[in-house]
Amino acid sequence: MDILIVLEDSNGKIHRMGLESIVGAQKMAGELGLSIGALVMGANVDLLAEEASGLNVGEVLKVENELLSTYSADGYAEAVKQVIEQENPTYVIFGHTYQVRDYAPKVSAKLMKPFIVDNVSVTTNGGNSVFTKLMFNGKLFSDVTPTGDGPYLISFQSAAFSSEKADVGSAPVRDCTVNLDVSMIRTESEKPFQEEAGGIDLTSADIIVSVGRGIGKEGNIPLAKELAQALGGELASSRPVVDAGWLPAAHQIGSSGQSVSPKMYLALGISGAIQHVVGMKGSKNIVAINKDQKHPYLKLRIMVWWEMC
Amino acid sequence: MGAKKKEIKVVTPSEANQSQSVEKVYVPQSDKQTVMIEGSVEQIVGKLVETFRNEIKVL
Numbered sequence: 001m002d003i004l005i006v007l008e009d010s011n012g013k014i015h016r017m018g019l020e021s022i023v024g025a026q027k028m029a030g031e032l033g034l035s036i037g038a039l040v041m042g043a044n045v046d047l048l049a050e051e052a053s054g055l056n057v058g059e060v061l062k063v064e065n066e067l068l069s070t071y072s073a074d075g076y077a078e079a080v081k082q083v084i085e086q087e088n089p090t091y092v093i094f095g096h097t098y099q100v101r102d103y104a105p106k107v108s109a110k111l112m113k114p115f116i117v118d119n120v121s122v123t124t125n126g127g128n129s130v131f132t133k134l135m136f137n138g139k140l141f142s143d144v145t146p147t148g149d150g151p152y153l154i155s156f157q158s159a160a161f162s163s164e165k166a167d168v169g170s171a172p173v174r175d176c177t178v179n180l181d182v183s184m185i186r187t188e189s190e191k192p193f194q195e196e197a198g199g200i201d202l203t204s205a206d207i208i209v210s211v212g213r214g215i216g217k218e219g220n221i222p223l224a225k226e227l228a229q230a231l232g233g234e235l236a237s238s239r240p241v242v243d244a245g246w247l248p249a250a251h252q253i254g255s256s257g258q259s260v261s262p263k264m265y266l267a268l269g270i271s272g273a274i275q276h277v278v279g280m281k282g283s284k285n286i287v288a289i290n291k292d293q294k295h296p297y298l299k300l301r302i303m304v305w306w307e308m309c
Numbered sequence: 310m311g312a313k314k315k316e317i318k319v320v321t322p323s324e325a326n327q328s329q330s331v332e333k334v335y336v337p338q339s340d341k342q343t344v345m346i347e348g349s350v351e352q353i354v355g356k357l358v359e360t361f362r363n364e365i366k367v368l
Contacts, residue, residue: 113328116329125332135334140336142334143331143333143335144330145330146328147330148327206367231367232367263365264365
């Protein structure tokens, strides 16, 4: 196996960022003629393995262990390390989820192998994979290649690829054993919780109407909310709107808020500071309504130039 | 006092275990396919609804 992609359980399904990363792995495999193995792990991951087997990967590795029934950085890092040592892949791919941010550096340190994090794309040059990552909050890109002997640990940023483009297939599932001991697990995770009761889940919204300070005043928020509801979408905002107390922090998009990749992102009165753009640049269609024609969006589809409010 | 006597090891980049190489650093380019819509409120709304319905297909 050349590429091992580590998939994360998200309420019984493969985490969206894992699916996105599979697209990156499939791209690498297609360009360099590499084989892919997908790893699922937990206490009971039959459903996850079944979902992964429907993707175009060479095989699915299933690790089941009671000590992986709830997340712990120690347990997950040790399990992934042992699978890497058994399978000896050249590349180990992760979606850059919160869990991965927590435990993947441990894997890197245990193996003394590089972890090239938060990449937004991958290309091929001279038979090698070249990974592109953002620098200075997206103002610059840098192309990075791993050097030395593998395995190389790589993570892809949210929305780096579209999960809809994952090639389907029919992969066999293989059981894989790891040796874990309760003494290895030094932390215990409580049940996952949502930050606010009845909170919004912007990351799974197909349509997002997002407001910035350009909407003029707090009294215009209900108008935007009404528009979001009419479109069947969710209401979000840039940071200044949250700072001004017009909306709760759960609505914030950007480097200090949520990262989203909806089908349509309708930005109302948002100047598009880079700290905001990094949180929504994965949107499939960006429509901006603003009085300033200069915009920082790399993939802006429609610009409505309008003196608002 | 222990810190004062602690040896400070000096390594040069060639001796360090370099694990990745930065090939280039550059300013990202826009794809410049933006459609600009201007006009009266009625014209803008009409064009947006048409785009939402027929192109982006969210209506």
